[in-house]
Amino acid sequence: MSKLETAPPGPGLRRVAIDPVSRVEGHGKVTILLDEHNRVQQVRLHIVEFRGFEKFIEGRPYWEVPVMVQRLCGICPVSHHLAASKALDLVVGAMNVTPTADKIRRLMHHGQVMQSHALHFFHLSSPDLLFGFDSDVARRNIVGVAEAHPEIARQGVLLRKFGQEVIRATAGKRVHGTGSVPGGVNQHVSAADRALLQADVATMKVWAQGAVAIAKQLHAQNPALYRGFGSVPANMLSLVRADGALDLYDGVIRARDSRGKILFDGANDQGYIDLIEEEVKPWSYMKFPFLKSLGRERGWYRVGPLARLQNCDFIPSPLAEAERREFIAWGMGEPIHGPLAYHWARMIEALHCVEVIEQLLDDPDILHGDLATSGMRRRSGVGVIEAPRGTLIHHYEVGDDDLVAMCNLIVSTTHNNQAMNEAVRSVAHEYLDGQTLTEGLLNHIEVAIRAYDPCLSCATHALGSMPLDVVLLGADGEAIDQVLRSHDGTFEHRSLAAAHRLT
Numbered sequence: 161m162s163k164l165e166t167a168p169p170g171p172g173l174r175r176v177a178i179d180p181v182s183r184v185e186g187h188g189k190v191t192i193l194l195d196e197h198n199r200v201q202q203v204r205l206h207i208v209e210f211r212g213f214e215k216f217i218e219g220r221p222y223w224e225v226p227v228m229v230q231r232l233c234g235i236c237p238v239s240h241h242l243a244a245s246k247a248l249d250l251v252v253g254a255m256n257v258t259p260t261a262d263k264i265r266r267l268m269h270h271g272q273v274m275q276s277h278a279l280h281f282f283h284l285s286s287p288d289l290l291f292g293f294d295s296d297v298a299r300r301n302i303v304g305v306a307e308a309h310p311e312i313a314r315q316g317v318l319l320r321k322f323g324q325e326v327i328r329a330t331a332g333k334r335v336h337g338t339g340s341v342p343g344g345v346n347q348h349v350s351a352a353d354r355a356l357l358q359a360d361v362a363t364m365k366v367w368a369q370g371a372v373a374i375a376k377q378l379h380a381q382n383p384a385l386y387r388g389f390g391s392v393p394a395n396m397l398s399l400v401r402a403d404g405a406l407d408l409y410d411g412v413i414r415a416r417d418s419r420g421k422i423l424f425d426g427a428n429d430q431g432y433i434d435l436i437e438e439e440v441k442p443w444s445y446m447k448f449p450f451l452k453s454l455g456r457e458r459g460w461y462r463v464g465p466l467a468r469l470q471n472c473d474f475i476p477s478p479l480a481e482a483e484r485r486e487f488i489a490w491g492m493g494e495p496i497h498g499p500l501a502y503h504w505a506r507m508i509e510a511l512h513c514v515e516v517i518e519q520l521l522d523d524p525d526i527l528h529g530d531l532a533t534s535g536m537r538r539r540s541g542v543g544v545i546e547a548p549r550g551t552l553i554h555h556y557e558v559g560d561d562d563l564v565a566m567c568n569l570i571v572s573t574t575h576n577n578q579a580m581n582e583a584v585r586s587v588a589h590e591y592l593d594g595q596t597l598t599e600g601l602l603n604h605i606e607v608a609i610r611a612y613d614p615c616l617s618c619a620t621h622a623l624g625s626m627p628l629d630v631v632l633l634g635a636d637g638e639a640i641d642q643v644l645r646s647h648d649g650t651f652e653h654r655s656l657a658a659a660h661r662l663t
Contacts, residue, residue, distance in 0.1 A: 274510050330347075413435065
């Protein structure tokens with residue numbers, strides 16, 4: 161595996177490297193620079209994966225793109241499928257897709273957000289939240305949750321399964337479907353699939369309410385932790401509906417500052433490039449977006465459920481809106497910036513998705529009606545959607561030969577890049593305990609990243625373990641301490657003198 165080269169630490173400084181911090185689609189690492197008094201001087205989350213999609217999409221026929229880009233992400237391929245379709249709607253002249261296409265796409269998208277949120281909360285994060293960040297690593301996994309809380313685990317699995325069935329009914333397959341095409345969709349929802357989903361949707365709504373209650377209870381039991389862990393004030397960005405409502409599929413771009421004041425509102429998604437600039441730093445392959453109006457230092461922001469629930473004026477479904485109001489009240493008049501609050505916000509959005517799915521299943525337009533439309537061809541188009549993890553932007557230019565000439569993607573993880581770095585830095589300052597490297601310390605750092613982005617493999621509790629190699633270097637660059645965690649969850653502590661197994 162190739163490694164990023166970084167400058168050696170200065171005199172009296174030591175570097176702790178967590179490498180790799182794995183992702184589903186690649187690898188990352190965290191480096192922590194300590195001085196001679198073990199004070200944290202610098203913390204960085206490096207994304208060391210090279211993603212070439214923006215280049216190898218070039219030269220492909222535009223109609224292939226909505227299917228190809230799903231391979232960008234193993235967690236939310238539907239979001240890329242739809243963002244690409246929305247961008248290419250404009251290329252084929254479909255300024256507005258048909259009501260049937262719009263509703264089927266929305267049904268597909270809300271199924272996607274629901275299943276992704278269920279996966280993240282129940283499978284990836286609940287072991288930390290239910291057992292504690294420092295709990296026994298052998299128990300801190302989805303198997304441990306199933307043993308200790310079988311009904312919670314069961315409901316999590318079936319909530320996700322329901323979302324995947326919604327995707328299958330609208331996209332043709334649970335993973336890498338082909339239902340959305342430039343200009344619309346290519347199939348109706350069958351009457352049989354609608355009946356199958358309608359039979360379960362009421363139960364899903366009850367379970368989604370229960371999931372919100374779990375997240376709410378966790379916050380109530382330890383408010384100091386859930387408010388303060390990794391908390392750093394940040395600007396917020398998301399789509400909202402024209403009337404200010406939460407809209408996960410379409411809308412205008414709105415941004416607020418860290419105190420909740422609106423920075424801009426009603427911005428057309430086609431003009432995103434006038435609002436956002438991306439900075440490149442030599443120690444990460446992932447870019448650092450910022451709001452042009454505020455500049456590099458002050459313009460970074462966060463996206464995703466925590467931003468969306470505080471950026472919108474209301475949620476247009478009654479149960480989720482009531483929960484959103486309670487969530488906002490928990491902030492006691494101030495915006496909520498603690499990353500752990502993402503989990504509460506995430507479950508409120510999952511409840512909203514079930515409510516929207518229930519409404520759309522009752523709409524006869526999903527069973528019949530015109531599937532696609534087209535008009536005067538254009539050379540470019542931008543598609544913006546709210547993926548489970550945050551705002552997702554696809555931008556394409558297409559030549560007269562129907563081949564993609566340019567592709568620019570700003571994915572949710574990229575938007576959150578600086579926010580994740582700030583969260584990891586905050587956690588390291590609070591919890592780093594000198595030269596002693598413990599699994600609990602490593603997990604605290606992972607928890608901060610995990611709250612933002614399940615596409616990082618550090619968010620994946622594959623039986624509670626993720627391979628890590630943490631090395632402590634002296635000021636001269638020589639390794640003086642090392643901890644290894646293997647796939648089976650065992651730890652090995654190596655020192656200069658000898659290596660011995662940690663228990």
